[in-house]
Amino acid sequence: MKRALVLVALCAFAAPVSAQFVNVGVQGVFGDYRELGPALSYNGGGIGGIAELNWHKFSGDFQIAKINFNPASGSAATDKFTSTQFDAHLRWFLASGISLETGYTKRDISPDFTTQDFTAIRAGVRANYGLGPGVNLLLRGNYLAAAKFSGGGTAPLALELGLGLSVGAANNRYRFTADYEFQRIDRKTTISGTDYKVPIQQAVARVGAAIGLGR
Amino acid sequence: MRRAALFVLAGLSAAGVAAAQGTAPQNATLRRAVQAAENLNLPQAITLANQALGQHMNATDQERAYSLLGDAYSNQPDGFDKAMNAFRQVLLINPERQLDPNRTATKTLVAFNMALSTMLLVRGVTVDSSSFVVGQGAVPIHFTVTSPARVHIKAVSAKTTVNIDSSIANGTVNVRWNGTLPNGDPVPAGDYTIVVDAAAEQNTFSAGARVHVSAGTVDTLAHLTSMPGYSKLPDMEVPPRSWRPLGVSFLYAGIAGAGTLALENSQLGSANRRELSLVAVGVLATGVVMMLKKPSPVPAQGNILYNKLLDEQLIRRNADIAQQNVTLRRQVRLTVAPAAVTK
Numbered sequence: 001m002k003r004a005l006v007l008v009a010l011c012a013f014a015a016p017v018s019a020q021f022v023n024v025g026v027q028g029v030f031g032d033y034r035e036l037g038p039a040l041s042y043n044g045g046g047i048g049g050i051a052e053l054n055w056h057k058f059s060g061d062f063q064i065a066k067i068n069f070n071p072a073s074g075s076a077a078t079d080k081f082t083s084t085q086f087d088a089h090l091r092w093f094l095a096s097g098i099s100l101e102t103g104y105t106k107r108d109i110s111p112d113f114t115t116q117d118f119t120a121i122r123a124g125v126r127a128n129y130g131l132g133p134g135v136n137l138l139l140r141g142n143y144l145a146a147a148k149f150s151g152g153g154t155a156p157l158a159l160e161l162g163l164g165l166s167v168g169a170a171n172n173r174y175r176f177t178a179d180y181e182f183q184r185i186d187r188k189t190t191i192s193g194t195d196y197k198v199p200i201q202q203a204v205a206r207v208g209a210a211i212g213l214g215r
Numbered sequence: 216m217r218r219a220a221l222f223v224l225a226g227l228s229a230a231g232v233a234a235a236q237g238t239a240p241q242n243a244t245l246r247r248a249v250q251a252a253e254n255l256n257l258p259q260a261i262t263l264a265n266q267a268l269g270q271h272m273n274a275t276d277q278e279r280a281y282s283l284l285g286d287a288y289s290n291q292p293d294g295f296d297k298a299m300n301a302f303r304q305v306l307l308i309n310p311e312r313q314l315d316p317n318r319t320a321t322k323t324l325v326a327f328n329m330a331l332s333t334m335l336l337v338r339g340v341t342v343d344s345s346s347f348v349v350g351q352g353a354v355p356i357h358f359t360v361t362s363p364a365r366v367h368i369k370a371v372s373a374k375t376t377v378n379i380d381s382s383i384a385n386g387t388v389n390v391r392w393n394g395t396l397p398n399g400d401p402v403p404a405g406d407y408t409i410v411v412d413a414a415a416e417q418n419t420f421s422a423g424a425r426v427h428v429s430a431g432t433v434d435t436l437a438h439l440t441s442m443p444g445y446s447k448l449p450d451m452e453v454p455p456r457s458w459r460p461l462g463v464s465f466l467y468a469g470i471a472g473a474g475t476l477a478l479e480n481s482q483l484g485s486a487n488r489r490e491l492s493l494v495a496v497g498v499l500a501t502g503v504v505m506m507l508k509k510p511s512p513v514p515a516q517g518n519i520l521y522n523k524l525l526d527e528q529l530i531r532r533n534a535d536i537a538q539q540n541v542t543l544r545r546q547v548r549l550t551v552a553p554a555a556v557t558k
Binding site: 030031032034035036037038041043072127129131132133135137138139141159161162163164165167178179180182184186197199201203204205207 | 460463464467468470471474475478479480482483484486487488489490491493494495497498501502505508510511
């Protein structure tokens with residue numbers, strides 16, 4: 001609820017900036033989540049939303065997704081859980097479709113401790129290639145720094161890879177989007193002086209539509 | 216004695232006392248004065264003319280009465296000054312008044328000319344009919360100034376006033392007007408008054424002549440809307456179909472797929488890759504569609520530059536044409552014809 005209010009506030013803030021594009025959209029979300037080993041694997045679906053703002057050389061988007069994960073077939077997991085994930089991406093355009101990207105990601109799990117809550121700061125690059133008027137391909141890679149988990153531990157290696165597609169009107173009034181995001185988080189915890197590797201891996205696909213506001 | 220009487224009679228006639236005006240005076244007393252003069256009874260003519268001047272008369276009768284007095288006084292002993300004053304009154308009423316030297320007594324002529332020389336008058340403003348190309352001719356203007364004065368000549372119409380000449384002049388003056396405005400353009404066609412203002416000390420006098428100015432037609436060059444022999448090229452052009460969209464789609468999907476495979480943690484087993492497949496298939500399908508789709512027009516920089524150069528040439532040509540038209544418009548043929556003379 002709190003995050004939804006934040007998203008609405010961001011949209012309200014962005015709307016008066018009519019000189020640039022503001023896109024808002026809804027998405028269907030599909031996910032695959034794995035933790036610790038092959039026995040703990042989940043997949044599920046849910047709904048999400050996105051607000052995107054372009055302002056001169058800067059652009060950014062805020063995404064929220066709620067995914068209901070169920071134990072995958074063949075998985076030893078028994079509990080289902082709901083993941084509420086908030087993502088922020090802020091970009092600064094360099095040249096030729098390449099942008100520097102930073103941002104924040106936060107994943108809340110309900111019920112608690114079914115899997116790990118997770119927060120991190122992302123930093124990386126994004127490539128945007130226009131196939132034609134209103135048709136764009138996106139590719140991005142980020143390092144997830146300062147990772148924190150509800151169960152403690154660290155993640156010296158946490159990477160994120162993304163592939164996106166946007167097809168719509170040349171004037172950006174509407175468009176259909178598809179976005180793939182893969183996260184690998186090599187979490188390590190120390191229990192009673194012993195280090196344990198507890199890796200986490202999540203793949204999420206978002207498919208939706210957005211409308212453009214402003215000029 | 217008989218010879219002198221004939222001169223007086225001839226002078227009276229020339230001065231317009233009797234037949235020169237063509238019609239009999241309207242004033243009865245003046246008619247009697249004229250009759251007395253024709254009978255060579257000059258004292259009675261003078262008496263009756265003075266009586267007539269004390270009565271209400273029109274300008275023609277007044278001029279005739281003063282003329283009669285001038286003529287009669289000039290033939291009286293010690294009447295020269297009175298004759299001169301009478302002729303001054305005649306000239307005030309009609310500055311263009313002339314005496315025929317062949318039909319006027321010498322004394323009368325002397326008195327008239329003396330009167331004329333003591334007044335500042337501009338007489339006989341005439342404009343010759345003329346037709347000329349502006350810049351290659353002029354229209355002659357003539358007039359007479361009776362005493363030294365600064366003379367300013369101008370052409371006045373309802374729309375404009377053009378200064379023609381300004382100088383010190385005396386006697387017969389001939390000037391030429393080239394029919395142009397100060398900027399060199401020909402004066403607009405229409406009715407003008409050639410006004411001659413004369414000023415000497417406190418005395419001023421103005422006279423004018425009306426003329427009509429008509430202008431011939433001028434063949435000017437039409438402005439160009441395009442460069443002859445050249446046509447503009449389209450600013451946008453459709454590029455040929457290309458494999459590039461499909462190639463880039465494969466590249467992006469391949470990087471994402473290979474990256475996913477590389478990043479997958481072997482400890483977690485193999486993922487089902489449903490999410491990757493969903494988006495990658497969409498990307499590849501879009502690449503195929505964009506490859507097959509007719510490309511959208513894109514700006515043709517070469518054509519845009521070519522069109523810009525054409526536009527610049529067109530602007531230059533039209534500027535040249537405009538300059539030529541200015542010259543052509545100045546070479547118009549003006550025809551100046553006099554109208555009625557005004558005072």
